Amino acid sequence: MNRDDWKRAVREQLTQTRWEHTLRVVDTALELAERFGADPQKADTAALLHDYCKFWSRERMREVILRRGLPEDLLQHNLELWHAPVGAEVVQDEFGIGDADILNAIRYHTSGRPHMTLLEKVIFLADYIEPGRRFPGVEDVRRLARENLDRAILQSLDNTLRFLIQRGQKVYPLTLAARNYMLDQVNEPRSKEESF
Secondary structure: OOHHHHHHHHHHHOOHHHHHHHHHHHHHHHHHHHHHOOOHHHHHHHHHHOOOOOOOOHHHHHHHHHHOOOOHHHHHOOHHHOHHHHHHHHHHHHHOOOOHHHHHHHHOOOOOOOOOOHHHHHHHHHHHHOOOOOOOOHHHHHHHHOOOHHHHHHHHHHHHHHHHHHOOOOOOHHHHHHHHHHHHHHHHHHHHHHOO
């Protein structure tokens, strides 16, 4: 399969609104890849495929989670998290995507994780700040993304945690771990300066 085949397949899985979101994520990922030095071809592929399973049924995603041995704690958290790890498994099988960095960028684009690669960060942030997104705090993250990828990701994670807590929802442990890791990354240069 080539990119045109993937595009057709993804388009068939998504609503018109989600397809338009996907195209904006592709454009944003390419901008971020150029700005911060990520591989543009990998960014394009991961962004195009990142929401492939977004509208699969709960039962269908649950079956993939169990069959592929994905972390079962997903099943105790918001359904919105499931499509990312499920999508990574499915695009590997259906499209023959074997690049671990692309697969992980898809897998963690919703939750984040500690030690994200540059590509993972680009896809995570592109999904969050694409121009169609409208929610409190997104403009601050867009501004940060012009200068500092890690600070933008930290701010997006802080926003997400506040959003979940304010609504009385569970926080997925990987997202909290990602936030704590990014906090250390952002504060590390300051800590080194203070030690002199």
